[in-house]
Amino acid sequence: MHARSDGQGRPLAFIPTGGEVSDYSSADSLIDIPVTTPCRFLSKKGYDSDRLREKRLFRGILPIIPPRSNRKEYIPYDLKHYKDRNHIERMFNTLKPFRRIATRYDKTRKSFLAFLHITAVKLWLAFFVNRT
Structure with a gap:
């Protein structure tokens, strides 16, 4: 599963892929x-390719x-900014409970993706609820 998150570690998008698919394809x-x-x-290192770097810099x-x-x-890469990647890892850790x-109980990609979206909504709701 590949995911995009915002700067606070909240999920924005998911792309479920097979285990044999390379990281930078999605x-x-x-x-x-x-x-x-x-x-x-x-x-992470799995996304290291010259083509991907060039496309990002072009945009x-x-x-x-x-x-x-x-x-x-x-x-070389900016280690100071790379340390912010822990927000992405934390986002994945909030999905694991x-x-x-x-365990990926769902048999189809569509139902698995639907439950990922339901989980993302549950995680986002905490930022919209008044906690006073």
């Missing part, structure tokens, strides 16, 4: 969702991706 469709264009693209998005260990030339998502 990056373009996550960026193209109709929300504001991000200024930085924080991701005005700064890719902050650590280089893979087998890369011939080292590409929902047993239906963690």
